[in-house]
Amino acid sequence: MDREAEGFAQFVETRERALQRTAWLLTGDWALAEDLVQTALARTWPHWGRIKRRDDPEIYVRRVLVNTWATWCRRRWRGELAAATVPDSVDPADFATEVAVRMAVRGALGSLTDRQRAVLVLRVFDDLSEAQVAQVLGCALGTVKSTMAQALARLRQDRRLTELMELETR
Amino acid sequence: MNEISASEMERQLRILMNIAADQPPRRVSVEAVRARVTRRRTAQFLAAAAAVVLVGGVGVALAAQVTGPAPATGPVQAGPPPFYLQQSIAAAAASSGVVRSSATGEVTATFGCPWRGARVAISAIAPADNRTFFLVCQKAAAQGTTTVITGSRIYRLNLTRSGRAASYALVNGGDLPGFSVSGIAATPDGSELAVSGSTAVAATSPVEVIVINTKTGAHALWTGLAKVPGKVWYSVRGDISLTANGRELAFLVEPRCVKATAAPQCHVSGGEEVRAVSPADRGGQLSSSRLLMKQAWIMQLSVGYINHAVISPDGSKLTLAVVSGPARSQAQSSVSVQQVPTATGRHPRILYRMFTGNGFTYQFFSSDPSGRYLILDAGPARGALANGWIDQGRLVPLAPANGASVLYETW
Numbered sequence: 085m086d087r088e089a090e091g092f093a094q095f096v097e098t099r100e101r102a103l104q105r106t107a108w109l110l111t112g113d114w115a116l117a118e119d120l121v122q123t124a125l126a127r128t129w130p131h132w133g134r135i136k137r138r139d140d141p142e143i144y145v146r147r148v149l150v151n152t153w154a155t156w157c158r159r160r161w162r163g164e165l166a167a168a169t170v171p172d173s174v175d176p177a178d179f180a181t182e183v184a185v186r187m188a189v190r191g192a193l194g195s196l197t198d199r200q201r202a203v204l205v206l207r208v209f210d211d212l213s214e215a216q217v218a219q220v221l222g223c224a225l226g227t228v229k230s231t232m233a234q235a236l237a238r239l240r241q242d243r244r245l246t247e248l249m250e251l252e253t254r
Numbered sequence: 255m256n257e258i259s260a261s262e263m264e265r266q267l268r269i270l271m272n273i274a275a276d277q278p279p280r281r282v283s284v285e286a287v288r289a290r291v292t293r294r295r296t297a298q299f300l301a302a303a304a305a306v307v308l309v310g311g312v313g314v315a316l317a318a319q320v321t322g323p324a325p326a327t328g329p330v331q332a333g334p335p336p337f338y339l340q341q342s343i344a345a346a347a348a349s350s351g352v353v354r355s356s357a358t359g360e361v362t363a364t365f366g367c368p369w370r371g372a373r374v375a376i377s378a379i380a381p382a383d384n385r386t387f388f389l390v391c392q393k394a395a396a397q398g399t400t401t402v403i404t405g406s407r408i409y410r411l412n413l414t415r416s417g418r419a420a421s422y423a424l425v426n427g428g429d430l431p432g433f434s435v436s437g438i439a440a441t442p443d444g445s446e447l448a449v450s451g452s453t454a455v456a457a458t459s460p461v462e463v464i465v466i467n468t469k470t471g472a473h474a475l476w477t478g479l480a481k482v483p484g485k486v487w488y489s490v491r492g493d494i495s496l497t498a499n500g501r502e503l504a505f506l507v508e509p510r511c512v513k514a515t516a517a518p519q520c521h522v523s524g525g526e527e528v529r530a531v532s533p534a535d536r537g538g539q540l541s542s543s544r545l546l547m548k549q550a551w552i553m554q555l556s557v558g559y560i561n562h563a564v565i566s567p568d569g570s571k572l573t574l575a576v577v578s579g580p581a582r583s584q585a586q587s588s589v590s591v592q593q594v595p596t597a598t599g600r601h602p603r604i605l606y607r608m609f610t611g612n613g614f615t616y617q618f619f620s621s622d623p624s625g626r627y628l629i630l631d632a633g634p635a636r637g638a639l640a641n642g643w644i645d646q647g648r649l650v651p652l653a654p655a656n657g658a659s660v661l662y663e664t665w
């Protein structure tokens with residue numbers, strides 16, 4: 085394996101889980117999240133020689149990830165349709181509280197616009213600074229701030245989420 | 255709910271998101287990505303060929319020029335750094351370490367070596383800012399009855415605001431085949447690194463320090479003296495440090511006289527020395543370094559040693575970890591952290607002193623990038639060791655307080 089390929093393999097090995105978690109928060113579906121990460125990495129790999137020379141290649145990968153997801157959102161037909169019943173089998177280690185949290189978070193994120201969701205996930209979950217979020221999304225710093233405020237305002241109205249937060253503060 | 259502030263709401267959301275986005279059920283493998291790239295390329299080729307046939311040989315190529323972001327630099331901390339990296343005896347066996355919250359001791363991330371088969375070198379971690387660290391991974395191979403380091407690689411670990419790993423990447427110019435790293439230092443902006451160590455192959459002018467420009471990947475080599483009978487020889491110990499502008503490279507050495515029966519005898523006096531070269535990125539002979547201080551200027555040579563020396567970011571001070579046995583004036587051994595001005599190298603100011611009774615145990619000393627927050631792990635020869643940071647002459651315990659199980663901590 086040449087050095088470039090090895091560097092890419094190392095990056096995938098160390099960061100794919102973190103990228104998948106971000107992708108899940110964006111898509112709300114593990115299969116889609118996996119697909120999104122694979123697509124983002126596949127788009128990144130041909131340019132890896134150039135990307136790895138940057139200080140932070142992950143910012144670039146996240147940018148591709150969010151842009152790919154935004155492209156998917158803009159499509160009228162996404163290849164798959166959401167179903168009320170999921171065919172997945174139950175994970176025996178999945179406890180009720182975690183499921184409740186997962187559903188509440190997925191529902192709350194689903195109530196946001198695509199841009200609000202992207203800003204919230206990158207800022208809160210991925211801990212990027214406002215400037216970095218602006219870089220990833222290719223928008224102004226002020227847009228990030230206002231979108232974040234709008235997203236938080238909308239989430240405050242989500243009853244299930246607020247109940248969970250109240251439990252958390254007790 | 256309305257009374258919750260935005261920052262508190264963000265904190266709670268982060269917790270809930272972390273629970274919700276639990277570990278993915280499946281891994282994304284490199285092979286799957288490669289297969290997809292191959293499919294994409296094949297599809298692109300077929301589409302292009304079809305377009306050529308249909309349109310009559312007109313092709314369109316688009317190339318995206320993407321500009322990357324500047325490295326993020328964290329704000330200046332008004333208190334101890336929020337996180338510290340810890341290598342413990344237990345974690346070292348697994349060749350990994352942890353990132354802990356300075357306030358609570360909670361583990362926020364773990365780190366290992368992305369380089370397959372390599373291990374994180376103990377103590378070879380340099381903080382750049384409070385959320386950026388440089389780590390050294392090394393590979394070893396058995397040669398006869400001994401094990402030799404066959405190569406080192408330097409990785410940059412960036413942490414998020416909550417202490418999780420944001421990115422982990424090989425540093426530009428950080429691949430050092432055949433070089434065994436013993437110490438590492440970084441400038442606060444991470445643009446320059448210095449590593450001390452040795453090459454596996456013996457040389458007349460061995461490379462002792464490599465200064466790496468992480469923007470260009472360029473190396474500047476500082477070579478040591480060859481051992482010549484009858485001449486003074488010294489080699490750099492692991493301790494090296496850089497000023498904030500990367501201009502001054504300071505290092506601790508112990509001069510020794512290379513003795514030989516047929517050669518004229520030399521003489522060494524004054525004990526250990528802290529020396530500096532400038533500009534660090536020029537490279538050259540370490541023998542051209544200038545003396546900043548000698549051990550004899552601050553203590554009796556018979557009672558102790560300087561175990562560690564760090565130059566301050568502005569280059570005006572040296573912070574020293576000093577160990578000493580019982581002297582006439584003191585009935586006890588001690589471990590202390592002292593500062594001397596680089597201008598004089600004398601008249602130390604004691605920042606902290608721990609009396610340890612009969613004997614002492616010294617584990618390590620480290621400094622944050624500002625030179626203000628210092629971590630020390632030391633204690634009596636037999637008994638509990640204390641790991642903590644020095645604040646106004648006190649050692650504030652780091653959580654978890656268990657100095658004996660820790661190999662290295664830095665922030």
